[in-house]
Amino acid sequence: MSVVETLMTYANQERIDEALVARDEAVQALDAVKAAVLDAATQVRTFADLQLIAGTGVGVLAEVYADPAAPATANPDGSNRNGRYRWSGSAWTYDGPSVGVLGQRTATLEGNFASDAARDWIVWVLRTLAGDGLLSIEQDGTFRMPAGAIRPGSGSALWQLVDPRGMVAALLDNTRWATAGLSVEHTGRQESLLGFALETPADDPTGRVLYRIRLSSGLVLAQWLADGTVEIGGLKLTTGGIALPGMTLASDGSSSSNLGLDAMPLDDPAALLRLRVGNMIVAKIGTDGTVHVPRIQTYAGGSTSGFTAEEIAAADAYAAAYSAGVNGRQVTAVRPLLPGLNQFDIRGQSLAVGYETHPAAMTSQRLDNRMIGGSVHAASAPWTPFGSTALSPLVATVRDSASATLLTPEQIAALTFGDDAFGETVLECALDHLRQVYLDRRGLSADPSLLFVATESGQGGQPIANFVPGASANCYARIAGAMTQGKAAATGAALPWQLVAWPWLQGEQDYTASGIDKATYRATFETIRAAANADALAAATAGAGDARPPACFMYQTGGAYVRQASNLAIGQAQLELALERPDVFMASPSYFVPDKGGHLTTNGVRWLGAIFGKVMARILIDRRDWEPLHPVRLLWRARSALLAFHTPEGALQWGLPYVQGVATDYATKGFSARDDAGDIPLTSVQIAGQRVVLLAFGRDVVGTPIIEYGQQNSCAGNGCLRDSDGTVSTTAYTYLPSTGMDATENIAALVGKPYPQNNWCAHFSMPAIAA
Known part of the structure; x- marks a missing residue:
């Protein structure tokens, strides 16, 4: 610590504001302080010791006032005062910056701030060029940001750190910093x-x-x-x-x-x-x-693994650099939100449709999200709405799969646990999160000029080939029909229209029945994507002429649908599409949320929807790139493998997936390995850094090892690896026994709390490289 910094440390509380300003200015003119006084000041630690130095007052110590390098008339008032303390020869005094200096500083700041006259409690607000608020300073001294606020405390607290909901996360008083x-x-x-x-x-x-x-x-x-x-x-x-x-x-x-x-x-x-x-x-x-x-495994040579600490640190650094690159990359390849009606159409199989996700939980609309007619579901093919064709508040509904009618609350409560009625979808909670972020960034409670509308155009039990235009099952007609109805609803509301995003939840049938390989799945998806995007762009009246496609937000098929013999072909195809196509984003795998043996529970689909909403906000509002948690480097040597991961937020950690409502652990945490001789037993799996995992093999490798995560035999299509994302969901885990919700959804660790937003590792099957 320098002499100036040491002296500044002893500045009394009454001069903190001035000292903090002075600290940022260039340090000058230490010769004015006698060497003996400076030496003594750097040695003492209490006020009593400092008061023994000639000329000092209680807590009044800082650096020299004069700036000999500045001209005598450097400031507008003709002085060279720079806002520092000076030694008069017998005492320390402080003159502070002149009025002219303060005026200069204020003028500089004014160029970077915009006053917010619409809300008179806000003194200043800092905005992006797009108009999004980044920081506001309010009359009571609160500094408010999208992620929370720092505000003056009450009572003995000097400052409080609050989250976006206004809950105090930490406080600072005269003696301590404290959290819960x-x-x-x-x-x-x-x-x-x-x-x-x-x-x-x-x-x-x-x-x-x-x-x-x-x-x-x-x-x-x-x-x-x-x-x-x-x-x-x-x-x-x-x-x-x-x-x-x-x-x-x-x-x-x-x-x-x-x-x-x-x-x-x-x-x-x-x-x-x-x-x-x-x-x-x-x-x-x-x-x-x-x-x-962490569990320690000893190997020949005395190392805790086949890799040295330096190699582990290098892998960690590589992963950190990769993640920084993803997080710093701007998204420009997909359509932005535009004034008018922005349609979100969810497509795919039964998990897109909402099979078994009853009872519905979001039965009222707290924001201004919309659906067409009486439901996100269609009353009949190709896509005919229930009731009116006009826009209405978005709520979750339950549609009988046989009679194609919307069920009453009494009928919903009477359904059996596994009834395949169509219920709540991913979109209800996803758009709740996205809309809240959108409105918060603009300081609005509603925005009738730019609306979101949700539709569902999936069909259960269909392999991906049946969604290709012209296929005999005619699944694509539902997709086209939903867009037609969306545009008609916009016209009726006198709004321009665009399809801005389409979630894709599909792949179960291709694991369990069609048995196609990775290349076939990828090629078929590309055919569907190209056709659907072309139709959406041709019909768009908002942003007409913009050739950028709508964003595809996909999930990754997993859990009970994985089949060992497939070598994770469908999940790997989905991961590769998301990593290679600039308009495709894998929001999340689905294996960790509560399910009913495959199809998700009401809370399972809502939890997944909350994560979709977070990722949608990142792409459509923040315009920052996104990749799921996945390996970016796989190395092996002797009987060890070193895996480096991209983590969207924070460090790796173990979690417990909720398999049919039960928090479940696995000995290998979801990892498995195989080579030319068959399965390789794993004797140890440990997180060895911020973004790296070490695997210990139980035998020598024959050929090239294939590392897999989420296989059927090792962990029933599940896994335990996730990151540390602390994003707060706008929706919470809900238990509603009076509506017919099964007791298995009454999970004490989750009920009443916002859905956790940790990002879980995507399934993968990849060869390791010899180190």
Whole structure:
């Protein structure tokens, strides 16, 4: 720390605002302070010590006032004052920046801000060129952003961090920073710029402890000591190595820089502390107090795997760079949201239609989303609406599959658990999330000039070949019919029309019946995509002449529909399409949400819809690229494989998929491997860094190993790998027993909470490269 920074640390609370401004200006003219005074000031730690220095007042210390490098009339008022403290020879005084200097600074800022006269409680608002609000400063001192707000606290709290729902996520007061169940408190003896009360704790009169982290229950989880040691329960991290009760790991002096300790890492909200070597996590303490230590497998040569710590760190860095590239890439290849009626038509098989997803949960429309007539479902083929052809508020309905009638609440409650009536679809919750983001970005509660309308044009039990235009099953006629009705509804409302996106949920029949290979599935999808996009562009009256296609948001077929002999052909084809086509985005696999043995429960389809909405908002509003969680590098050596993953948000972690409503774990976490000699047993699977997974093989490899995730035999088409995305869904898990909802949907860990937005790993079947 420099002399100026040290002096600034002791500035009293009354000068914080000025000090923070001065800190950003160039440091000048230290010669004006006597060397003896500066040396003494850098050695002391308490106010009492500082007051012994001649000429100082309580807390009034900072850097030199004069700027000898500036002309005498550098400022508009003819002064060279730069807003710093000065030493008069007998005392420290502060003059502050001149009126002219403040005027110059204000004029510079005004060019970057736009006043928001429409809402007089907002003092300033920073917008993008597209008009989206990025940051606003309100009259009460609140700084508000799309992801939440930082606002002045109440009572003893100086500041509060709040999430988009207004819930306080963290607070800062004079002694601590705290979140739910966790408190970080100063226990050292230094005065802080922000006014922390630092005092020697009663149980540590020697000053041995500088900082502590403890739960609200009083349990001390970690301490930072004055000698640099970190204590985590019985674990001690010192400059000489790592010590545990009965064991010491000594440093050889060559790689101590690889040892790191992360406190409350932003990329893993469930972690309180993490111990890592390079980027490999070797131990973690969760916010609930549990300690996680990855399973360690010892190999010949003394390494914990066939790969060194440096190779693991390099793979982690490669994955991080890949993810940064995806997240920084602008989306320009698909149509944007436009004024008028923007149609979202969901297509595919039974999971698109909503087979068995009853009872309906979204029975009222809280925003201004629309459907055509009385349902997103058609009353008859090719696509005839229920009742009126006009726009109406979007709600979930249940359609009897045999009689093609909409069921009453009493009839819905009487359905058996597995009745194949068509119920809620992915679109209801997806558009709720998308619409909320859209309106929030514009500071609106509704926007009749730019509307969303949802339709469903799928057909259950159909292989992909039957959706090709002209196929005997005539499935494509439903797709064309839904677009025709969407355009007619727009005309009736005097609005221009476009198909802006089409979710695609299909592939089950191609796993279980048609048995087509990856190449055939890809080619058939391309035929359907080209035809559907051409028809949509030809009919569009919003953005007419824009040749960019609507976006396709697909899911990945998985769970009970996977077949071992297929080698994950359908899922791999869907993944490759999403990674290679600029207008196709895989929003999510479906295996982790609650299901009924294949078809999803009401909450399962709503949960999946919430994730679709998040991804739609990223593409259609943020215009940032998206790829699902998937491997970007697969290496193998000896009896080990090192897999590096693109993670959309944060670090990898294990989760439990809800298989028929039961949180289910798998010994291999969903991974399997095979080679020329057959299946390769896995003896260990561990997350070894932020974005890497290590596999240990139970035998030598013959030929080239194929690494798979989500196979039938190993994990029934499921898996446990996900990222740390903390996005808050606009919809919540709902249990409605009075509507006929089955008791299996009453999952205590989920009911009443927003649907988790972790992104789960896509199924894949890929060869590893010899390292």
